[in-house]
Amino acid sequence: MAPSRPSIAVRRLASAGTFVAALETLSQHKRFVKGDLLGSQVESFHPRLAQRFPRVNRALASRAFPYTLYGTQAAVSAATFLWPGNRPLRIAGGLTLAVLQSAQSAFIPFGRDGADQLQQVINVTMASTGLIRDLEQADDLAMRTLALETSLSYVASGVVKAVSPVWLKGDAVAGVMRTKSYGDPRAHRLITRYPVISTALSWGTIVIECGFPLIYVLPKPAARAYLATMLVFHVGIGEFMGLNRFVLAFGATHPAIHYVLSQRRRESTAATRLAPCLALAP
Structure with a gap:
């Protein structure tokens, strides 16, 4: 197989x-x-x-x-x-x-x-x-494991930010953009001119990371859009902070999340079709 x-x-x-x-x-x-x-x-x-x-x-x-x-x-x-x-x-x-x-x-x-x-x-x-001998079972377990690990990683990262005074104040992104190692002169100039951008990005990061598990209960189009947003998020980090490998590392787990989303809908559909049969069973 x-x-x-x-x-x-x-x-x-x-x-x-x-x-x-x-x-x-x-x-x-x-x-x-x-x-x-x-x-x-x-x-x-x-x-x-x-x-x-x-x-x-x-x-x-x-x-x-x-x-x-x-x-x-x-x-x-x-x-x-x-x-x-x-x-x-x-x-x-x-x-x-x-x-x-x-x-x-x-x-x-x-x-x-x-x-x-x-x-x-x-x-x-x-x-x-x-x-695992059965390759289908091996892939299923691997994809579910990676989807769970990625979800936990996003939530853990979001919670750490949510209890940080710097992130809650909205100054975190502006602070990072000022650094030599992870900053970007273009982004720094823009944020300096419009401080509200730093606040929006800081709070937005907390929200999308902490709320990531919602992807498993959202309608299919919304779930796909949420995952696409996370990919754009990583591309932005790669572009402005120089952390390009995050795009490939987290991007590698996104096919696993797509798989879990597809399986959840298949399982839901199967359960819906099976319900009338169970109701008629003695």
Whole structure:
């Protein structure tokens, strides 16, 4: 049995994200030296490991380690993108990417963000469900799991903002746009001229994130529009904050949400057709 189209879409988009992440890091190869931002931080974060296993420490502190780490990530991601329906690659590739990202978090902790965390969830979910013999059941469980995880991520992010005085005051977006790392001069000038934009964006972000679970009870057109709004939201973050990988990371979970929405309506229709039969049963 061939894998479902939502499953293939998830794997393709997610692998594109991990591929881009690997290339972005490899482009900064000058910072792979020990102690630099993208070099090994074993002695700082794992001093006991460094003292107890000096040979391991030397290997992790070498420039070859990040090259191997991100080079392998790029190769596995590319293979996954080219053959998203390959079951052994789904298991082995997902597991490999999960291990690589765990190693990156442990030994090169800088430069990580929410996109990496969500990619890790996708890798583990797709690899573990790939072990289920019935591929239809495997894809169904994977899509429902990713839809749930994405919903929880949106709500958690919205709740954190909802209890933040800066976000409630409406100054959060303006503050971010002023920064060098995540700001944008064009957006900053516009918000400075029209402060109400910052307030609207700050409150709007809280509302759409906290209210995301409503997508599962809204009529089909409204649910699709809501999901499209979230995609535009991520594209905007990528454009103005430079967090482009969030588009691919969260975008990779959207086919799973579309799948769950479609299944919910099919199940509802089936239940409606079955109701008269149950009513006539003795």
